[in-house]
Amino acid sequence: MAQKTKVKTLYVCSQCGYESPKWLGKCPECESWNTMTEESRVTVSGSAGRSISAPPAALPSEVRSLEAVSADESVRYKTGMRELDRVLGGGIVPGAAILVCGDPGIGKSTILLQMCGTIQRDLRILYVCGEESMRQVKLRANRLGVDGGNILMTASTDAEQLHETILQNKPDLVIVDSIQTLSIRSISSSCGSVTQVRECTQLLMNVCKSSEIPLFVVGHVNKDGGIAGPKVLEHMVDTVLYFEGDRNLSYRILRSIKNRFGSTNEIGVFQMEEGGLHEVENPSEMLLAGRPLDVSGTCITCLMEGTRPLLVEVQALVAKTSFGNPRRISTGFDYNRAALLIAVLEKRAGYFMGNLDVFLNIAGGMRIDEPVADLAVVLALVSNLVDRPIHSKLLALGEVGLTGEVRSASHVAQRVGEAYRLGFDTFVLPRSNLRHIDQSQFPQATFYGVSNISEAFRAIQK
Structure with a gap:
């Protein structure tokens, strides 16, 4: 069979691998600019015009039944x-x-x-x-x-x-x-x-x-x-x-x-x-090392990374703005989520921040993706706004909704156990999660069950 070798020119995006027959300034797949690079493809065609990308295998591949395949997970x-x-x-x-x-x-x-x-x-x-x-x-x-x-x-x-x-x-x-x-x-x-x-x-x-x-x-x-x-x-x-x-x-x-x-x-x-x-x-001790005590604007929460609970510090700073539009800067916490929580504070709790700059930071370079940290963010913001420190041994858990309610968190027992082991004795939790906690295992701890952010504010003032 007569064969012909053809060289075909393609333009391939170096970011996502998108292929185009002509050069494009912007990749239509990943929308990256100036990433289309020229590449040459060599194809071999038969007499009937059929393209052959690779010669056929000389021998068939080995075939086994599913039962004959070893699957020892201990190896x-x-x-x-x-x-x-x-x-x-x-x-x-x-x-x-x-x-x-x-x-x-x-x-x-x-x-x-x-x-x-x-x-x-x-x-x-x-x-x-x-x-x-x-x-x-x-x-x-x-x-x-x-x-x-x-x-x-x-x-x-x-x-x-x-x-x-x-x-x-x-x-x-x-x-x-x-x-x-x-x-x-x-x-x-x-x-x-x-x-x-x-x-x-x-x-x-x-x-x-x-x-x-x-x-x-x-x-x-x-x-x-x-x-x-x-x-x-x-x-x-x-x-x-x-x-x-x-x-x-x-x-x-x-x-x-x-x-x-x-x-x-x-x-x-x-x-x-x-x-x-x-x-x-012990990453929790590492993340909490050197944190300030008796300073407003800080609150501790607990994340779950797989099976491992990690205690992280949420820091908030509220200051008078020097610009026409107040700034909202968030490091380690989702910017849109932070704007949502600020709006909930203004609408449901009466804390006006329309003329204040708000800065959020998760200490230690961590990034929070769980909504369980919402309550700690809200408490840290209010603590700095009224300049009243939160108890250094207090842990806050819970998701905050648009109506100001505090929703339940997952793996509460594991999170509380890790914090109690590190010396925390005050816990502000969603009221629905208290039934999952055996308080007899934490004899020196005080638990506050809250159903909305107003109850959480009253709990940290006790």
Whole structure:
């Protein structure tokens, strides 16, 4: 059969992977400007005009019945870091593809190299250092105290060459740092493009999954905080881990935003020190360390991150405005939610803030997504407005509705238990949640059940 080779030019969005036959200034999929890059596709056509993207397989693939497939969930590799194991769902599943992403300098390479130092006692590891030389990785390993006796290293950035390296050496774990540095020679686009990243990841995943080798892939993020290159990486891999935190601060939060083998609500807390990342076993104490006492405008609430309760401090500042329109600034708390709560205070409680600037901050760099923190935000705002401090050992929980009612919160017993363990003795809770609390377990605590924000204000004045 006569075959013809055709080169087709496409324009691909570097943010979302949208393809267009012509150049566009704005991507119609993700609405990003100037992200369409030119790529060439080579297709082979037969005599009948039928396009052939790949030659057919010479042999059929292996077929097994469902009952014959082993599914032992106890087979997981422990990383030696309990916080990392928690986020992964109990350990590394053989054959899993795990994407680790975050801002530059946040600690992605550090935590993977520290993991290698522990897991290499039992497993052989292939570390692909695409961004750094082997000498640079060795210097970091010396600083972290990592013994690389069972760690194999390669500086190759050819994905097809890495494919053969994995087949030949048969490691127990593969780490690619980072996927944006790999390329396939037959693809004309440059490293880091949508096509290169997608095809390189698929090539490595095929060989690792067929041999049940866990694969860690490091991915960069762009200026908007999204994973650079294709968004399809999130759909291809089994687990997506995201590092949060300011690289200028010492605390880091590792969050699972996708996990086929565990919960997506778990987080791991680390502290960056001179010797690397160290686990924080009690994040609540860390988040409350150094908080001011007997100062108006602060209130404590409790969040649930997976199965872990975390105590966080809500700070509010209300000041007279110097502009025609008062400012509303919120850090770590949803801006629209804050505006809604301010409107409820004005309409239902009579606290007018139309000529006042309002600033909200969640201490410790945390971000609150749960409505259970509404009551703490409202109490902190009123406390600063009337300049009356809230008791330093008081915890507030509850969602605030548009009519000023305080709605019930979930996992109240766990939240109260964590706060009581840390010395809190006064709890302002929704009235409907009091029946879920066995008050005999907290003999030194005082509970106030409230049904609206006015009752909550009276409770904190006692």
